[in-house]
Amino acid sequence: MECCYWAPSRLPPAFSHSFSRGSGTERCYWTSPTIWRLRKRQRAYTGYDVPRCQKMFVPGFGEASPEAKAARNLQNFFTYIAVKIVLAQLESYNPEAYSELMEFISRNSLNDGDKFCGRLMRESSRHQGLALRILEVRSAYSKRDFEWENLKKLAFKMVDESNTRLMRDYVLETSHMENEG
Amino acid sequence: MECCYWAPSRLPPAFSHSFSRGSGTERCYWTSPTIWRLRKRQRAYTGYDVPRCQKMFVPGFGEASPEAKAARNLQNFFTYIAVKIVLAQLESYNPEAYSELMEFISRNSLNDGDKFCGRLMRESSRHQGLALRILEVRSAYSKRDFEWENLKKLAFKMVDESNTRLMRDYVLETSHMENEG
Known part of the structure; x- marks a missing residue:
């Protein structure tokens, strides 16, 4: 199954295929405007929305999940x-x-x-x-x-802080080099 | 601070000492019957229960937490x-x-x-x-x-299943040896 996230518009192989959310083996994120138009049209015809997978595709986990x-x-x-x-x-x-x-x-x-x-x-x-x-x-x-809720909060905070620090360090480093050059 | 979990009865250094729950640096679990008697007596005198830490002491994490x-x-x-x-x-x-x-x-x-x-x-x-x-x-x-709730459920399940499997394998192995011997 092909998936798109930051990828160019791509039609799914079958529009109403089933998704295996529970096992986490196949995950995708359809953002294409074409898909939304198709979805809207299908809803108008059928009166209900098709199941939608909003996850990014993570390859390489086989039968297991992250x-x-x-x-x-x-x-x-x-x-x-x-x-x-x-x-x-x-x-x-x-x-x-x-x-x-x-x-x-x-x-x-x-x-x-x-x-x-x-x-x-x-x-x-x-x-x-x-x-x-x-x-x-x-x-x-x-x-x-074990504080599970605390783990979640700490992980979010660490990812955000690390991202900011990595970008700030890079900007400081390159602006310093530019000023010297 | 000394802590007891499956340990013999042990009186705390100070009965109404404060606990640093948030940081997770010091954790303890008072199970001693003596403690419960003292707690009951203190509640009868003061009209309120002292703060109680129900966690096991995890050493070696310094300022951080597990x-x-x-x-x-x-x-x-x-x-x-x-x-x-x-x-x-x-x-x-x-x-x-x-x-x-x-x-x-x-x-x-x-x-x-x-x-x-x-x-x-x-x-x-x-x-x-x-x-x-x-x-x-x-x-x-x-x-x-990322499915945080699923992570928690899977971790509980894996720990329980692993514990059962380890004990079952050991029992089967030793009963087999006893039968042979």
């Missing part, structure tokens, strides 16, 4: 956070378990949270208890403690 | 998505710009989105146009197209 990829990364992040929480708890009241977990972390990467927990479970019966605690903490943390 | 770290990672992810969107648009109607961007990507890592865009801006005037488009797309995508 949200699924981001969720998978967040899952690994929650495992990392859970390990930090459990370590902080153990440090004060169970230094032996703390040392054991620290030693295990020094030998095993935390990049893949599930692999880490799987290996921790199979290390020894004591490690197994720690792994079960990490699993429970990551679930509780993601559902209760 | 949400800020996750938002920074998402920002890089949005830059990666924006590059994919722009490439898909260019491929069909501007093959020359597509090749130029692809060549630039082969030489520059996309891990740090801001660094990538900063370098792209300074490559040439044509590349500068592409960089500005990427900045605009990542902002539009994060605000309009």
Whole structure:
């Protein structure tokens, strides 16, 4: 399926094709005036509006979606956070378990949270208890403690601030070069 | 500040100390029965409940918060998505710009989105146009197209499913070994 966003006017292969919004595999954004004229005409004939996809086409995610990829990364992040929480708890009241977990972390990467927990479970019966605690903490943390609304706000703010900073730095740099030249 | 979650009963250093919820630098969860008894007694005396922090303590984030770290990672992810969107648009109607961007990507890592865009801006005037488009797309995508509610649901689901799978696999593995032994 071809999509247009900042692209020249382009007619869709089939005007009333279905969109798979839920899975996020195919996304498009029809902005062409021709499409709007066609849509208006179709509405006049049929009495209802056809379903419309207002999203930009994101290629390369196959059966998954960008949200699924981001969720998978967040899952690994929650495992990392859970390990930090459990370590902080153990440090004060169970230094032996703390040392054991620290030693295990020094030998095993935390990049893949599930692999880490799987290996921790199979290390020894004591490690197994720690792994079960990490699993429970990551679930509780993601559902209760993590501030999802705050994440959204911070991401919007960061993107806006970074965009402004990048453009300002470039303008300052080039105007400085022009003044020197 | 010491915190307890699954930890033995522990009295806080000061019962009515303030909590920095907004910044997320210090988080704790008082579960001790002693605390609840003290809280009940204090409520009976003062007529109101003291402010209570229901979060687990996450160390190691300094002035930032886990949400800020996750938002920074998402920002890089949005830059990666924006590059994919722009490439898909260019491929069909501007093959020359597509090749130029692809060549630039082969030489520059996309891990740090801001660094990538900063370098792209300074490559040439044509590349500068592409960089500005990427900045605009990542902002539009994060605000309009990215399904934040879906991200949350998927993350919950993935954590739950992974926890179940890890425990089931371990139980199956050990019961198999026990049966053999």
